[in-house]
Amino acid sequence: MLIGISEVEAKVRIAKRIAREFKDGDVVNLGIGIPSLVSDYIPEGVRVIFHTENGMLGAGPKAREDEGTPDIIGAGGVKITVLPGGSFFSSDISFGLIRGGHIDVTVLGALEVDEEGNLANWMIPGKLIPGMGGAMDLVTGARKVFVATLHTVKGRPKIVKRCSLPLTGKRVVNKIFTELAVFEVTPEGLLLKEIAPEVDVSSLKRVTEPDFKIEEPLKIMEV
């Protein structure tokens, strides 16, 4: 890591930062990986309604070992709970909510994300091919698409000029959150909105493939 924090700490930092993006009453779908951590860090007083694409609103914390049931699981297969005011429904309804623009934000991981807002996160041809699951619908239908990703993996930037892997969605990403920075995707390319306290813009440029504009005044990311 560029800034001397562990991978786990970096992931938690990203999750915490994203958790501060939501407004009271927002409806949010979290992907697996870093996104799944976000729900642990929602600020007090902000009531976010979590959607799971297998058919649930009002998803609560993980179930206790002795209380969970396969009849209530998160999108990653973990046994979870349902909060008061939650609801269950079939998959067509669940994706009607997604595709129809009824989900405020989806947070997804990335294999690659680029300056046009293209996202690749469902396959590496010939190697890792999990499938798109609900991700293609989520990036198409959610009102805002946030990407949560480590800034680099094995030294290689995850934010690239142009995705080389098969896309999950074309020009769909609104914001990118890493342990080093927050970018907004604009029609003119990336706009740096926040930077981590440990780095400066020139070192950030070295680990970010595309050029980016810088918002003035540039905010220091709260960590």
Add this chain to the structure above:
Amino acid sequence: MLIGISEVEAKVRIAKRIAREFKDGDVVNLGIGIPSLVSDYIPEGVRVIFHTENGMLGAGPKAREDEGTPDIIGAGGVKITVLPGGSFFSSDISFGLIRGGHIDVTVLGALEVDEEGNLANWMIPGKLIPGMGGAMDLVTGARKVFVATLHTVKGRPKIVKRCSLPLTGKRVVNKIFTELAVFEVTPEGLLLKEIAPEVDVSSLKRVTEPDFKIEEPLKIMEV
């Protein structure tokens, strides 16, 4: 009436005859008018499951005056009951059942029905224009389409060579039941299956516009 029975008696005769067509477990949707009478005459031991397109299976008899609710009504707006084993659902599901071929029989009235199995029952341009309601879906999706109609109205045959009114469905009718006869619609035109005891074939021909073939041996309609 050609055979000296009242219009009401004629309608009841048609309803009774159709009621004998069903097998135990059949799922049936009844239109308004004569078809709505059919449910009163289902033979003992035959358990027909009635569907109403506003969203119900297991429709039961009319509600008692003091027990009905606008929350359970038949397709004609009458307050009815739900039988044990019934179910309620939204309109998309209701028509998914219809269009998807999950309803065994629909019984509908006619303004005109013709030898090709075309049915007109939703509008008379410039005059009576109720709209098609669920009828176009029913004739398209139900496995069998029965037409229940008086043989003539004001002396004019309801069974015609070619419908002149806007169609509800093209080549959709399987059987036609009147107080005088039962016809099957075949690729070669109408086939007379049963004739009422009071009439003979030549008098039937005078009140039926298209030619028809006659099944041998010709059955006398049970009345």
Add this chain to the structure above:
Amino acid sequence: MGSFFKPVMSPEEAVKDIPDGATIMVGGFNIGGVPYTLIEALLQHGVKDLTLICNDTAYEDVGHGKLIANGQVKKVIASHIGLNKVTQKLYNEGKLDVEFVPQGTLAERIRAGGFGLGGVLTPTGLGTLAEEGKQVLEINGKRYILELPLRADFALIKAKKADRMGNLYYWGNARNFNPLMAFAADVVIAEVEELVEVGEIDPNDVHTPGILVDRIVLSRR
């Protein structure tokens, strides 16, 4: 999309921002599942030139049928108008525009509008007036009419119960078009007979998730 709890309003307050010329969906089939109280408020309100999307136009003196009788509607999109004599009369006189839609197609068009789908491919109406002027696609050797999605500015729906988060529970076949319309309008106003606390409707029994509902109004009858 909205607040965590949904505002509970008087019927007058709930409909007052519906402007002239708005497109509104109204739930119900015949006398069942109609938001009668909201309709009364709309009659009082006097809003004009509405486009009304509904299964049927009820009766001239019942429910949203009254809006037509009261001259507040310029266009109706419905499957059936046969029980409202005024609708039929105005239509025959050329004073009211009526788009007839087969009932199952109407349900799917509303659903498509709310579900982000581009249209509906249905065999219903082939060879009839319902096919006229529409694109027909041949798919796997069969023909289907392309029917377009429907959306509205406001949906006026009716449920049995709501909780404060807007979760709705319907009862009987009064459910009909109501849950579909909840997806397909910019503002969804739910009239309910009973308002309960969050948690009182079992998550398994919620028919319309509260996130779709913007305003809650209690029935006056």
Add this chain to the structure above:
Amino acid sequence: MGSFFKPVMSPEEAVKDIPDGATIMVGGFNIGGVPYTLIEALLQHGVKDLTLICNDTAYEDVGHGKLIANGQVKKVIASHIGLNKVTQKLYNEGKLDVEFVPQGTLAERIRAGGFGLGGVLTPTGLGTLAEEGKQVLEINGKRYILELPLRADFALIKAKKADRMGNLYYWGNARNFNPLMAFAADVVIAEVEELVEVGEIDPNDVHTPGILVDRIVLSRR
């Protein structure tokens, strides 16, 4: 369509007429809503060359994932295979055909198959591999992929409860694809945890009407 009461069968009896080469739908998402008992019977049965339509291929040692590990499947139509190492391995080796379908599109394709619709018009997948080889329609200035309906010879679904007429009640988010698949197969086999008398499931709580169900099997776990 069938008998008034639905036969309650042993799992072995219920699946024994599924022939080699059949297309089967299997309900569930990850570990939830999977008809485990029916899958065990299919493993015993040994039927081969199945086309399997499911949301995901579970795990190589869980649920219908085992059918793949056991070599009984020639083609999978699913949105996700990432948790079943055997599916991924066989696919990468070219020994298993996998058609990837976005999850929402999969739900709509199954629904279209069961609802008599000609296809699905969705924006999901535009500009990705999911668009390749498919017809794209421009409707009101927006592009939509035409996705085709899915049907199966048999659907193996899982519910919490059934009554003797086949009415099904699901619980939790184990509902997922099960109610959709009940519409879209020639023979629908419902595995349930509990069988109750007709009338015990409130008509308002029936999620799958019994007329769609052909056979009932009790879960063994």
